[in-house]
Amino acid sequence: MAAGYPSSIPTTMKAAVVEEFGKPLVVKTVPVPEPGHGQVLVKVIASGVCHTDLHVRDGDWHVKPKLPIIPGHEGAGIVVKLGPGVTTLKIGDRVGHAWLHDSCGGCDYCLAGWETVCGNQHQTGFLANGCFAEYTIAEASYVGRIPSNVSFSQSAPILCAxxxxxxxxxxxxxxxxxxxxxxxxxxxxxxxxxxxxxxxxxxxxxxxxxxxxxxxxxxxxxxxxxxxxxxxxxxxxxxxxxxxxxxxxxxxxxxxxxxxxxxxxxxxxxxxxxxxxxxxxxxxxxxxxxxxxxxxxxxxxxSIVGTRKDLNECLSICADGKVACTVEERKLEDINQIFDDMVHGKIKGRCVLRIAPDE
Missing domain, CATH: 3.40.50.720 (NAD(P)-binding Rossmann-like Domain)
Incomplete structure (x- = not known):
């Protein structure tokens, strides 16, 4: 199965994009990105929808993303292509693309295992394109490892919530x-x-x-x-x-x-x-x-999200059967209705975008 991934990667993909603050996301066709050094291309199977994604759409924080941007930071999927220099992952690995896209790796906070407060970090779906798309680029050193007995739909909310x-x-x-x-x-x-x-x-x-x-x-x-x-x-x-x-x-x-x-x-x-x-x-x-x-x-x-160690601990606890997410699956095209439902408190648990069927 894994060997067939590279040849099956299309040149374009469907994505939900913030093109203007305060306006509905635009679901459109965009190019599939190419992984650079130390990066991997992930085929997104499921992506959770977080309240932070509403802030990305509305641009109502004191720091705003540069538009256009693809939101989403709870992307669960499969590695389908490796960028140069990646040795810690292989094609077919189950991974999660979370809020912490990367950090500098060399400051006092990063060296002490507190990369979440690094002053030179990027956030998935905020300062780097995220997971409301069929494919997403992740830094190989920052993905979470999804255990084989946890579904993509269940693992998506774990990546942030x-x-x-x-x-x-x-x-x-x-x-x-x-x-x-x-x-x-x-x-x-x-x-x-x-x-x-x-x-x-x-x-x-x-x-x-x-x-x-x-x-x-x-x-x-x-x-x-x-x-x-x-x-x-x-x-x-x-x-x-x-x-x-x-x-x-x-x-x-x-x-x-x-x-x-x-x-x-x-x-x-x-x-x-x-x-x-x-x-x-x-x-x-x-x-x-x-x-x-x-x-x-x-x-x-x-407290802001969690470190890479925290993330993998979370996924492990979920794999032990101690956490079960209340999930409502919807389609990517439903994203604007989902946001409206979130604003009006109509969603119980977590809404997850079903991007592709489980592999």
Whole structure:
């Protein structure tokens, strides 16, 4: 099978392209890219759709991609062509093309295994063309290895939603048997984060909107408690989480809800010596209760995706059967409707673009 790939690579491919900020993506035919030194060409089988892709479309971050750009950073597929100098991969390998496209490799952060905060990095689907396409170019040293027993559709959300929440959970420094509160627990990131937390031996308090999500959180995601934020004020949400977590509060919180108020709540719901980890990127600031922060020795930190090591750990845990993504498969041509559904909260779990049939 692998030997037949190079001769079957077409010269053009279908891709969804951002040509103008704030406008629908254009699904069009573009040339298949050629891998350069250290790169591989990946045939995309499935590609997850992340909320970050909406920011790419809208160009509403302080840093904007250069247009035109192909979004997508949860691309699961097969290596079909090797660029010069690639020795770590072979044609036919199952790989994942994630947010961290590459980094400089030589700064203090890269040398310490913190390439995610390198000041000279590129991001897939943001500063480098991504995975909303039939083929994508990846740096061979930065792809994740997809285990043979994990489907492409299941592995796609792990490449961003999975590794991002897994890393954030590690950043809470919560130990097995301790409580973590996940704010936005039933969404695309949250639903995998809850499962990684359980796999890590943590107790999970799911925080989300609506009583209808309680069954999903408790029965499907195996969370230990659920707090419905609907019709609750901030202090009421904090009190409910504290009550659920032994009456003392969570040892760690992971903030996925893209609203500044969730950040204040994430800090306030901690017990002494707890750590709040922010992931979502809403505009604006949030206040911190300085007395509580200091006197209770709380920690507030941000976390961005995960390192290559984190990514492969995530995929391995998934291969062990401890994480199952709630996936809704759609076609590439549906991308603009998917974005609309995301904006209006109509997607449960993660939407995955089915680009090609499983090999």
């Amino acid at each position: 999975g590794v991002t929440t897994y890393k954030a959970l590690k950043e809470t420094e919560a130990k097995p048997g301790q409580w973590v509160a996940i704010i936005g627990a039933c969404g695309g990131l949250g639903h995998v984060g809850c499962q990684y937390a359980k796999a890590m031996g943590l107790k999970v308090c799911a925080v989300d909107f609506g009583a209808d999500k309680k069954t999903y959180a408790i029965d499907t995601l195996k969370c230990d408690a659920y707090v419905d934020i609907k019709d609750k004020k901030g202090e009421e949400i904090v009190a409910a989480v504290k009550e659920a977590c032994d009456g003392q509060g969570a040892h760690g919180s992971v903030i996925l809800a893209p609203v500044p108020a969730a950040f204040r709540q994430g800090v306030d719901m901690l017990r002494p010596m707890g750590t709040a980890v922010g992931i979502s990127l809403p505009p604006g600031d949030f206040p911190v209760d300085i007395f509580s922060l200091i006197l209770h020795r709380k920690t507030v930190r941000g």
